[in-house]
Amino acid sequence: MNNEIKNREDRGRVEVSAEECKGCGLCIEACPPHVLELSERLNGHGYHPAAYLGSGCTGCGICFYTCPEPGALTVFTLQAT
Amino acid sequence: MYVKTYQRAKSFFGEFERKPGDHLTTHYCPGCGHGNLHKYIAEAIDDLGLQDRTIFVNPVGCSVFAYYYMDVGNIQVPHGRAPAAATAIKRAHPDSLVISYQGDGDLAAIGGNEILHAANRGENITVFFINNAIYGMTGGQMAPTTLLGQKTITSPFGRATEREGFPLRVSELLATLEGPTYIERVGLFDNKSRMKARKAVRKALRNQVEGRGFSLVEILSPCPTGWGLTPTESCEWMQEKMVKQFPLGVIKDESASREGWNRYRQVVPAEKLPEILDLTKESTEQFTPTDVPGCYRNPSIKIAGFGGQGLLFLGKLLAEAGMRHAYNVSWIPSYGPEMRGGTANCQVNISTEPIGSPLVSRPSVLIALNRPSLDKFEPEVASGGLIIYDSSLIDRAPERGDVEVIALPATKLADEAGSARAANMVALGAYLGRTNLLDQTGVFKILEKMTKSEDQMAINRRAFDAGARFAMF
Incomplete structure (x- = not known):
């Protein structure tokens, strides 16, 4: 892989509020670059919450519109400074 | 620099008071479509800048508690009567954005009469019709929209036409009337369908703001608990079974030709009333x-x-x-x-x-x-x-x-x-x-x-x- 592309900053970032996630798994199916997974750990309600793999997010927002919870997912996008 | 681009809408309350000990999540089951629709509506209200002018008519059904989430004007009405209440609210407050939010038990069964006449009058309101082919809140009974062969606790052998008749296609039925402006059926089962649903929600609300008349969006929505499926299996079931009975797409759209559709705003000077x-x-x-x-x-x-x-x-x-x-x-x-x-x-x-x-x-x-x-x-x-x-x-x-x-x-x-x-x-x-x-x-x-x-x-x-x-x- 071209080193230049590999090191380029991701276009987006996703933040999961673990206590707001019900572990339905829909975002994991929906994510185009497949950068979400269900966490091994349990949250306070006994669900395995979604978790971001840490890289590869494109900031497309599809997971946000797939998630039924109002605030479980927040998607950030990279803006030119 | 990363900036928040997709985040919790402002038209939601900062904290939800519904559940003791948890003021962040809704009471809906994992994978339920109500949350998605709430999000699309709240986002659209934010973008229209109409949070202070929105009146949300809460139905009976799982979404009866929407007023714990939507930080707008709220009223909770008897089962099926949301379109009648919405009519009154809209006529009394023509500048408000009135949303009638109803499930299939509410809209298609007990409220069949109300929706029929509100649509026929062409009321300038927006109706969101969540269709999950079942009575969710009461524990999964057969609804008018239950599919043929679908097992529910009140159709344990699967719905059969000889016993239970045919699934009711409300949107097609209403589209035969002259009154409605815009009727579209959307789904919540994959990325494409969810984006279309979001777009339809925005259009239906904008129609009302622009005075174009009655808009209804039917949303095929997963009920994993009622169907006895996982959230992902629910999406597959919708795609395979539900869409066949309830085809997606625009069923009627006269938005472009319906400007100034406020037929009831007849202003009578007080001094003329006695005459x-x-x-x-x-x-x-x-x-x-x-x-x-x-x-x-x-x-x-x-x-x-x-x-x-x-x-x-x-x-x-x-x-x-x-x-x-x-x-x-x-x-x-x-x-x-x-x-x-x-x-x-x-x-x-x-x-x-x-x-x-x-x-x-x-x-x-x-x-x-x-x-x-x-x-x-x-x-x-x-x-x-x-x-x-x-x-x-x-x-x-x-x-x-x-x-x-x-x-x-x-x-x-x-x-x-x-x-x-x-x-x-x-x-x-x-x-x-x-x-x-x-x-x-x-x-x-x-x-x-x-x-x-x-x-x-x-x-x-x-x-x-x-x-x-x-x-x-």
């Missing part, structure tokens, strides 16, 4: 209040007898006259379907104080013109009250010892005055003669307006005078 309502002949002359002995002030009056004896007329006359003497008044009738011959009564309050309820359950005055009325209402009369009864028709005297009684031969005196049907006027004369509640000249002026002929008025006067003479101390 329109044919009230110009009514007099508003005021009369000076009389000197009423303390025990007769502020009466609650019950007038009872056969239909046709003029009881309701007598009550109206008293109320009208009371009003013209600057009293607060109320009048309500209670009668059967018969115009003549049935039993009837009316209840009148005349008071210097504001009247809280027009009902008279403890009358201070009972005017009884037949025996059943005396039998029925004598026990209700307040202690120290007044009973006037028609002694020419009623063969017993009141038994109460703690009330004032006038045994008035009303029908006989009326007959002598020219017509037995003027017994109500005899009773009026007796009542006012005894109590001096109202100015007699004023009452006659009002009575003249309400009486058809001079001859009749002459009889009324004689009957009134006979009653007054009889009852005066």
Whole structure:
């Protein structure tokens, strides 16, 4: 892989509020670059919450519109400074 | 630099008070489509900048608690009645954004009538119709939208046409009407369908803001709990089964040609109302209040007898006259379907104080013109009250010892005055003669307006005078 592309900053970032996630798994199916997974750990309600793999997010927002919870997912996008 | 691009909408409350110990999540099950639709609506309200002008009509069903989440104006309505309530709200507040949010049990079953007529009237409201083919909140019973073969707890063998009929396609049904502007069916089962749903939500709301009329978006929505499937299996089931019965797409769209669709906004200048309502002949002359002995002030009056004896007329006359003497008044009738011959009564309050309820359950005055009325209402009369009864028709005297009684031969005196049907006027004369509640000249002026002929008025006067003479101390 071209080193230049590999090191380029991701276009987006996703933040999961673990206590707001019900572990339905829909975002994991929906994510185009497949950068979400269900966490091994349990949250306070006994669900395995979604978790971001840490890289590869494109900031497309599809997971946000797939998630039924109002605030479980927040998607950030990279803006030119 | 990373910036928040997709985040919790401002039209949601910062904290949800629904669940103790958890003020962040909704009460919906994992994978339920209600949350998605809430998000699309809240985001659209944010983007329209109309949070302070939105009124969300909460239905019965799982989404009954939407008011815990949507930080907008909220009202919760009886099962299926959201379109009727939304109609009233929109008409009373034309500048508000009114959202009727309903499930398939609510909209398609019990509320079938309401949605049909709201759509047919082309009300300028937005309806979101969550269709998950089942009654979710009550535990998974069959709905009008349940698919053929689908097992629910009330269709345990699977829905069969021979037993349960066919799934109802509400959107197609409503699209046959001329009233609706925009009807689209969308789904919540994959990325593409969710984005289309989001777009349809925005269009349906914008249509209302732009005054384009009735918009309805039907949203096929997963109910993993009710269906007994995982959230991902639910999406597959929708794609494979549900979409076949409920095809997606725009079913009707006349948005472009429906500008200014506010047909009901008819502004009538207040000064024209009397003419329109044919009230110009009514007099508003005021009369000076009389000197009423303390025990007769502020009466609650019950007038009872056969239909046709003029009881309701007598009550109206008293109320009208009371009003013209600057009293607060109320009048309500209670009668059967018969115009003549049935039993009837009316209840009148005349008071210097504001009247809280027009009902008279403890009358201070009972005017009884037949025996059943005396039998029925004598026990209700307040202690120290007044009973006037028609002694020419009623063969017993009141038994109460703690009330004032006038045994008035009303029908006989009326007959002598020219017509037995003027017994109500005899009773009026007796009542006012005894109590001096109202100015007699004023009452006659009002009575003249309400009486058809001079001859009749002459009889009324004689009957009134006979009653007054009889009852005066």
